[in-house]
Structure formats: C-alpha cells, structure tokens
Amino acid sequence: MPEYVLHNYFRSTTSLRVRVALNLKGLDYEYVSYALLDKDHKSAAYLKLNPQGLVPALEIKDAAVLTQSMAILEYLDEEHPEPPLLPRDALGRARVRALSQIIAVDIHPINNLRILQYLETEFGADGAAKKAWFQEWAHAGMAALETRLANEPETGKFCHGDSPTMADICLYAQMFNNERFDMDMDAYPTILEIYHQCGQMKAFKDAEPLQQPDAPNQ
Amino acid sequence: MPEYVLHNYFRSTTSLRVRVALNLKGLDYEYVSYALLDKDHKSAAYLKLNPQGLVPALEIKDAAVLTQSMAILEYLDEEHPEPPLLPRDALGRARVRALSQIIAVDIHPINNLRILQYLETEFGADGAAKKAWFQEWAHAGMAALETRLANEPETGKFCHGDSPTMADICLYAQMFNNERFDMDMDAYPTILEIYHQCGQMKAFKDAEPLQQPDAPNQ
Numbered sequence: 546m547p548e549y550v551l552h553n554y555f556r557s558t559t560s561l562r563v564r565v566a567l568n569l570k571g572l573d574y575e576y577v578s579y580a581l582l583d584k585d586h587k588s589a590a591y592l593k594l595n596p597q598g599l600v601p602a603l604e605i606k607d608a609a610v611l612t613q614s615m616a617i618l619e620y621l622d623e624e625h626p627e628p629p630l631l632p633r634d635a636l637g638r639a640r641v642r643a644l645s646q647i648i649a650v651d652i653h654p655i656n657n658l659r660i661l662q663y664l665e666t667e668f669g670a671d672g673a674a675k676k677a678w679f680q681e682w683a684h685a686g687m688a689a690l691e692t693r694l695a696n697e698p699e700t701g702k703f704c705h706g707d708s709p710t711m712a713d714i715c716l717y718a719q720m721f722n723n724e725r726f727d728m729d730m731d732a733y734p735t736i737l738e739i740y741h742q743c744g745q746m747k748a749f750k751d752a753e754p755l756q757q758p759d760a761p762n763q
Numbered sequence: 764m765p766e767y768v769l770h771n772y773f774r775s776t777t778s779l780r781v782r783v784a785l786n787l788k789g790l791d792y793e794y795v796s797y798a799l800l801d802k803d804h805k806s807a808a809y810l811k812l813n814p815q816g817l818v819p820a821l822e823i824k825d826a827a828v829l830t831q832s833m834a835i836l837e838y839l840d841e842e843h844p845e846p847p848l849l850p851r852d853a854l855g856r857a858r859v860r861a862l863s864q865i866i867a868v869d870i871h872p873i874n875n876l877r878i879l880q881y882l883e884t885e886f887g888a889d890g891a892a893k894k895a896w897f898q899e900w901a902h903a904g905m906a907a908l909e910t911r912l913a914n915e916p917e918t919g920k921f922c923h924g925d926s927p928t929m930a931d932i933c934l935y936a937q938m939f940n941n942e943r944f945d946m947d948m949d950a951y952p953t954i955l956e957i958y959h960q961c962g963q964m965k966a967f968k969d970a971e972p973l974q975q976p977d978a979p980n981q
Contacts, residue, residue: 597865597907609854613868616860623853635841636827642834647815650831654872663899668886681881689815 549574550604552594554581555757558653559614560601561718564752566618569709570625574603578759581658615649618711630711640697641705644690644712648719652686656722679726687723687733690716694735702742709743717743721754767792768822770812772799773975776871777832778819779936782970784836787927788843792821796977799876833867836929848929858915859923862908862930866937870904874940897944905941905951908934912953920960927961935961939972 549567551574553560567574579585579600587598595602595612603611603620611617622630631638654660656679664670664678694700704712720740723730730737743749754760767785769792771778785792797803797818805816813820813830821829821838829835840848849856872878874897882888882896912918922930938958941948948955961967972978 596910597869597904599869609857611854611857611861613861613864615868616857616864619860620853620857623856635838636829638841639827639829639834639838642837643829643831646831646834650833650868650872651815651817654868655878660873663896664886667892667895668882668888670886674885677885678881686815692814 546606547573547575548606550577550606551575551601552577552579552591552604553601554579554586555754555760556721557581557600558718558722559599559649561721561752561754562614562649562714563601563603563617563621564757565714565717565749566621566630568748568751569628569630569746570621572621572625576758578757580759615645615711618714622711628708630709630714632705632710637699637705640699641710641712644693644704645710645715647686647690647693648712648715652683652719653715653722655682656726676726679722680728683719683723683726683728687728687730687736691733691736694739700735703739709746709749713739713743716740717749764824765791765793766824768795768824769793769819770795770797770809770822771819772797772804773972773978774939775799775818776936776940777817777867779939779970779972780832780867780932781819781821781835781839782975783932783935783967784839784848786966786969787846787848787964788839790839790843794976796975798977833863833929836932840929846926848927848932850923850928855917855923858917859928859930862911862922863933865904865908865911866930866933870901870937871940873900874944894944897940898946901937901941901944901946905946905948905954909951909954912957918953921957927964927967931957931961934958935967 549572551563553563579591585591586600592598594604594610597612601614603617611620618630631641661675664675670678694704699705701707703709704716716736716739767790769781769785771781797809803809804818810816812822812828815830819832821835829838836848849859879893882893888896912922917923919925921927922934934954934957
C-alpha cells in the first residue's frame with residue numbers, strides 16, 4: 546500500500562501541481578476524488594481532514610495530513626530530494642519561489658471556482674464577465690512572468706535552468722485553466738515553449754486532468 | 764549603508780510581512796516608499812525592478828531584486844537562520860507554510876487593492892459590497908485557521924510553538940486589513956491571542972503601518 550493518499554479532483558489546478566510533484570519524485574499514491582461541483586470537499590469527513598475544505602490534501606498514512614499545494618510541494622522536496630524542485634542556491638530558490646507565486650498567489654486564487662461562483666450570485670456576472678475577470682488577472686500575471694522568463698539569464702529549457710522546478714509545475718497546471726477560459730497566449734512565447742517542454746515529460750502528462758480516474762470519458 | 768533596500772508601502776500587507784521578518788532577524792534596511800494610490804508602483808523605474816508592478820520588492824545591493832513576500836521570507840530565513848521563521852522538522856515546516864498560505868494565498872490576494880478597484884469599476888460594487896466581499900474570503904480563511912490553531916497540539920503561544928514563525932507574520936499583517944474592513948473577530952479567540960502575543964514584540968510593533976515614514980501624521 547502506498548504511503549501517500551492524495552485527496553483531490555481531476556480538474557483542480559492545485560491538485561494537478563501535487564500530482565506532477567509526486568510523479569517527478571516517483572512516489573506512488575492512492576487517489577481519492579472529491580467532486581467539487583457536488584461539494585464533496587465540504588463534507589464533514591473531509592473537513593475533519595482539512596478544515597479549510599479545499600483540495601488537495603496529502604495524507605501521510607498514520608502520520609499527518611498536509612494541506613496547501615505549495616506547502617506540500619516544499620515538503621515533498623525536503624523529504625524526497627531527488628530530483629530537486631528547487632535550485633541549490635538561495636537566490637535561485639528565491640527566484641523559483643517568486644515565479645511560482647506569481648501564479649500560485651496572484652493568478653490562481655483569484656480565479657478559483659468559489660470566486661467565480663460568488664461573482665455570479667452576488668454581482669450577476671455572466672459567462673462573458675467571468676471570462677473577462679479570469680483574463681484580467683491571468684494576463685497580468687502571465688505578462689510579468691513572460692517578461693521575467695524572456696529576460697533573465699537563469700531561464701533555460703525550463704523556468705530555471707534545464708530541469709523542471711516548482712515554477713514549471715505551477716506554469717503547467719495554470720495552462721489548463723488558461724485554456725478553459727480561452728486565454729490568447731500568443732504574447733507569451735517563452736511560457737508556451739516551457740509548457741511544451743514540460744509536456745514532453747511523462748510526470749507532467751500523467752498528471753493532466755483527463756488522465757485521472759475521475760475524469761469524464763472522452 | 765544597509766545591504767537591503769525594501770521597496771514597499773506603509774499600508775501594504777505583504778510589505779508589512781517583510782518588515783517584520785527583517786526586524787526579527789535584526790537586519791537594517793533602506794526604506795523606499797511607493798504610494799499605491801498614485802500608482803508609483805506602475806512607474807517604468809519600478810517595473811524594471813519588478814515587472815509584476817507589485818510591492819514589496821527586496822533589493823540586495825549589487826546582487827539581486829527579490830519579489831513576492833513569501834519567497835522573500837524564505838530567503839531571509841535561509842540566509843539569516845536566527846531566529847528561525849520555520850520549525851526544524853519537515854512536518855512542522857509543512858504545517859507553518861500551510862497556515863501561512865491560508866492567509867497569503869486564500870485570503871489576501873483576493874482582497875487586494877487592484878481586485879477591489881476592479882469590483883467597483885466593472886461590477887459597480889459600492890463600499891458595502893466591497894466590505895461583504897472582503898469578509899466572505901477573510902471569514903472563510905480565519906474560520907479554518909482558528910479551527911486548526913485551536914485544535915492542533917503544535918499551537919503554542921504562537922501559531923507553532925512558543926516563538927514566532929512565518930505563520931504569525933502572515934496572521935499579524937492580515938489583522939490590519941481585517942480591521943480596516945470591520946471584521947468581527949469574536950469567533951476567533953486563538954487568533955486574537957496570537958495577535959496580542961505578536962504585538963508584545965518590538966519587531967512586530969515597529970513594522971506596523973502607522974510606524975512607517977510614509978504614513979500620514981496621526
């Protein structure tokens with residue numbers, strides 16, 4: 546039996562991040578699915594695991610339940626150092642964490658399901674208004690990320706050098722959201738190249754939403 | 764001359780976090796202010812430092828510019844390990860990072876100035892609607908945080924044990940926002956106790972908005 550249980554959902558962006566990290570580290574895990582639209586993640590049983598009622602949570606059997614995808618990535622990298630998700634030098638780590646957080650802090654949380662639902666119910670936002678909202682914050686973050694990736698010498702085949710880090714995991718996961726909201730990515734060639742590079746790796750491909758057991762049949 | 768230059772704003776919550784960390788580590792820094800309402804942080808000069816156009820940025824003279832407050836905290840903790848902002852054990856670090864991110868990922872970015880401005884211009888949100896928006900996400904996060912802090916044995920005088928960590932820094936900074944938006948905190952006695960505990964320390968007090976050189980006269 547695997548040591549880890551991942552409580553997650555196929556379409557959840559933050560769940561996708563953790564799946565990529567587990568795959569990169571070669572860690573086996575049990576997959577437990579929570580249908581967000583059915584509010585499975587608000588059940589009493591799940592709230593006991595994670596009082597915040599958000600996926601993902603990574604359960605370490607008989608030990609602990611970890612929450613918050615970025616904290617989980619740091620933990621996995623500390624406990625299973627190879628291959629590393631962060632560079633060896635402190636400035637490099639600061640850069641990778643900052644690039645990650647452009648997405649994980651300043652794009653994704655603002656465009657989460659609960660936010661879009663609130664815009665609809667409280668402000669009467671229709672599909673077009675929700676798409677405009679998504680694109681506003683996603684373009685702001687993607688433009689800053691592209692500027693940095695295109696101009697900073699640390700960028701390689703991936704966001705930082707030639708092997709994937711936390712930043713690539715965030716970038717890759719965000720792209721599935723961008724696609725759902727019809728983001729025009731033409732202005733971001735460096736991001737697209739890195740996305741393509743990630744997509745060559747089985748660890749990333751296997752973590753994609755439609756590869757998961759709870760995804761609808763194609 | 765100090766090694767660090769903090770590009771920030773007295774009222775910025777994420778700037779406050781970095782000021783506390785610098786103070787706790789006993790690091791001197793030069794203070795450069797950007798009046799957010801005047802869009803100082805969107806100037807060409809600042810965008811060259813930080814293409815994202817958000818404060819804070821921590822400049823290390825002749826070396827690098829660090830962005831994203833949580834990445835900056837991690838950097839400061841790595842380069843200046845005493846006193847530590849994270850516990851020694853991996854599970855403890857995962858807990859502190861997760862508690863931090865409940866605030867830094869799932870409350871603060873959604874309630875930032877740029878978001879509230881968008882709600883006003885695009886959805887006609889008035890003061891009451893913006894307050895309701897703020898409180899929706901702040902209460903969701905604070906309730907989860909209170910549940911964890913009140914029930915998990917790792918909680919001490921501070922969020923994790925008896926000395927301040929990254930999580931206390933996030934909690935303390937968020938309280939100033941909560942106050943501005945009239946959050947009723949009665950349901951969160953553990954959070955209030957920890958906030959009070961932080962307020963006993965000069966490193967926290969000195970970082971408060973109204974103690975900064977760019978704050979309006981009292």
